Amino acid sequence: MNGFTKVSVPPVCISHTDMIIIMFSEFLYFRKEKPSSVNPDQSVSCRECVYSAPLFEGLSEEELTYLSGYTSYQTFKKGASVFLRGEEILFISLLKKGLLKVHTSSHDGKEQIISLARPDDCLGLLGVFSGKHYQYSYSALEESVIFSIELSRIKYILRRNGTFGLKLIGRISTAADAIIHNAFEIRRKNLRGRIATILNDFAGNIYHSDRFDLPVSRKEIGELIGMTTENVIRIFSEYRRDGIIAINGKTITILDKERLNALEKFG
Amino acid sequence: MNGFTKVSVPPVCISHTDMIIIMFSEFLYFRKEKPSSVNPDQSVSCRECVYSAPLFEGLSEEELTYLSGYTSYQTFKKGASVFLRGEEILFISLLKKGLLKVHTSSHDGKEQIISLARPDDCLGLLGVFSGKHYQYSYSALEESVIFSIELSRIKYILRRNGTFGLKLIGRISTAADAIIHNAFEIRRKNLRGRIATILNDFAGNIYHSDRFDLPVSRKEIGELIGMTTENVIRIFSEYRRDGIIAINGKTITILDKERLNALEKFG
DNA sequence: CGCGGCTTTGATGTTCATCAAGTAAAGTGG
DNA sequence: CCACTTTACTTGATGAACATCAAAGCCGCG
Numbered sequence: 391m392n393g394f395t396k397v398s399v400p401p402v403c404i405s406h407t408d409m410i411i412i413m414f415s416e417f418l419y420f421r422k423e424k425p426s427s428v429n430p431d432q433s434v435s436c437r438e439c440v441y442s443a444p445l446f447e448g449l450s451e452e453e454l455t456y457l458s459g460y461t462s463y464q465t466f467k468k469g470a471s472v473f474l475r476g477e478e479i480l481f482i483s484l485l486k487k488g489l490l491k492v493h494t495s496s497h498d499g500k501e502q503i504i505s506l507a508r509p510d511d512c513l514g515l516l517g518v519f520s521g522k523h524y525q526y527s528y529s530a531l532e533e534s535v536i537f538s539i540e541l542s543r544i545k546y547i548l549r550r551n552g553t554f555g556l557k558l559i560g561r562i563s564t565a566a567d568a569i570i571h572n573a574f575e576i577r578r579k580n581l582r583g584r585i586a587t588i589l590n591d592f593a594g595n596i597y598h599s600d601r602f603d604l605p606v607s608r609k610e611i612g613e614l615i616g617m618t619t620e621n622v623i624r625i626f627s628e629y630r631r632d633g634i635i636a637i638n639g640k641t642i643t644i645l646d647k648e649r650l651n652a653l654e655k656f657g
Numbered sequence: 658m659n660g661f662t663k664v665s666v667p668p669v670c671i672s673h674t675d676m677i678i679i680m681f682s683e684f685l686y687f688r689k690e691k692p693s694s695v696n697p698d699q700s701v702s703c704r705e706c707v708y709s710a711p712l713f714e715g716l717s718e719e720e721l722t723y724l725s726g727y728t729s730y731q732t733f734k735k736g737a738s739v740f741l742r743g744e745e746i747l748f749i750s751l752l753k754k755g756l757l758k759v760h761t762s763s764h765d766g767k768e769q770i771i772s773l774a775r776p777d778d779c780l781g782l783l784g785v786f787s788g789k790h791y792q793y794s795y796s797a798l799e800e801s802v803i804f805s806i807e808l809s810r811i812k813y814i815l816r817r818n819g820t821f822g823l824k825l826i827g828r829i830s831t832a833a834d835a836i837i838h839n840a841f842e843i844r845r846k847n848l849r850g851r852i853a854t855i856l857n858d859f860a861g862n863i864y865h866s867d868r869f870d871l872p873v874s875r876k877e878i879g880e881l882i883g884m885t886t887e888n889v890i891r892i893f894s895e896y897r898r899d900g901i902i903a904i905n906g907k908t909i910t911i912l913d914k915e916r917l918n919a920l921e922k923f924g
Numbered sequence: 925c926g927c928g929g930c931t932t933t934g935a936t937g938t939t940c941a942t943c944a945a946g947t948a949a950a951g952t953g954g
Numbered sequence: 955c956c957a958c959t960t961t962a963c964t965t966g967a968t969g970a971a972c973a974t975c976a977a978a979g980c981c982g983c984g
Contacts, residue, residue: 887931
């Protein structure tokens with residue numbers, strides 16, 4: 391029903407003896423489409439990933455080894471679907487590199503983007519413990535690398551290590567709170583303010599540069615901040631005419647940060 | 658800074674020998690204003706409350722007894738402030754009876770209501786594990802009873818009982834997800850649909866009756882679903898003219914549920 | 925009794941979505 | 955690789971939805 395089937399394990403992971411176990415685990419599924427491009431970069435390993443993720447600080451050596459034995463990773467090309475709404479959640483997934491959109495479509499077919507997932511974000515964390523299925527779909531906006539740890543193994547650790555639970559709760563809370571805060575902030579703002587907000591977000595929080603390539607279409611920006619494609623474009627054009635930004639296709643350069651900040655606050 | 662100071666412990670709780678300990682605990686604070694009316698109803702006890710709350714299912718007798726020793730309760734009159742944004746979170750609080758609004762005001766002074774807290778909801782659960790302070794304010798819309806369990810004691814249990822942690826995570830996830838889902842649903846809808854939604858929410862989820870007294874002003878409804886007071890009233894009037902609802906001051910009667918449902922879906 | 929907050933209605937203007945139409949860019953199949 | 959199709963982008967015109975402003979009645983409260 392949801393497009394899952396077994397597929398070859400990424401080569402780096404196969405080299406772990408531990409990983410062999412996974413192949414026989416009833417919990418192991420991969421997406422029907424082959425991983426769009428398995429990253430051959432040998433510097434990325436599951437063990438290293440688990441060991442270095444801030445989420446797992448405080449776990450014992452033993453626990454880390456245990457988890458890394460049930461970890462795999464996949465690379466997704468730009469545009470590829472990572473998880474679909476309704477799929478069963480079998481992993482805790484950690485975005486290691488890239489950018490995802492978390493989205494859903496309402497019954498009348500209109501797409502809504504709930505949030506963007508950035509490196510070190512966990513995927514589906516909200517839904518994991520309140521339901522068995524993803525509540526939103528996840529799609530790659532850039533080439534993205536995702537580490538997946540079997541959910542049942544995480545739960546095994548959770549039951550034994552309350553401190554880890556506290557940490558995970560913190561993770562979930564922070565992520566959820568950011569989404570909620572954002573949703574209400576966006577709602578308060580007029581269209582000019584919303585565009586200013588998202589531009590500052592890309593420049594400040596995602597790309598850390600005043601010049602960046604938009605990873606999303608104008609339409610997707612509209613879906614993210616609740617406005618129509620046409621108005622996204624209109625306000626982009628307006629900001630360009632006013633010398634606040636420069637636009638070259640997908641490339642945006644912020645020219646007048648002060649006015650943009652003022653616009654973010656007051657529309 | 659935030660209006661906390663010691664105050665007499667509610668009588669029922671004082672009767673627990675365990676509770677005496679609380680009085681000397683550095684963690685014990687009560688609000689500066691006396692609890693607006695301490696409920697003398699002897700049928701409500703902290704022990705009973707902790708034992709019966711679904712959140713605590715699965716805890717051992719010992720653990721329950723431990724927690725109930727660090728539990729107190731307070732009654733808040735309609736309109737009273739329960740927690741203020743920015744206050745330190747010292748308790749996990751459980752709304753036992755009544756209705757609260759979870760709200761905040763933006764820097765330009767406009768109020769926004771994030772959600773309504775119903776009986777059995779936990780207060781500030783989102784913020785507890787991501788920060789030390791309440792992110793939103795909580796105010797009573799009806800006379801409300803709140804049980805508070807010392808946060809440090811909860812954490813003590815959490816570290817030792819991973820299953821309880823899993824349960825709490827589920828709680829947090831579910832609550833956060835409901836808020837997020839709601840926020841995006843409301844955003845999709847036009848004003849007519851929003852009013853229909855909130856009327857159905859009051860009738861179906863809160864009062865379980867087609868006839869109920871609105872616990873909020875028209876202004877607050879606007880703050881909750883993102884529209885102006887005037888338009889809330891206008892659409893109320895429109896629905897009354899169309900025979901969908903009857904209005905008598907704060908009393909609302911839903912007359913035509915089918916049309917209301919249709920309006921909720923399609924505006 | 926008078927004041928302030930809540931409610932209500934009408935008039936007005938702004939903001940924003942929709943529609944339409946055209947250009948550019950990007951994928952697709954022969 | 956080119957013709958073809960589709961998708962993304964852009965601008966303008968129009969109207970609908972919604973906020974704002976104004977005015978008046980109502981109610982509770984000190």
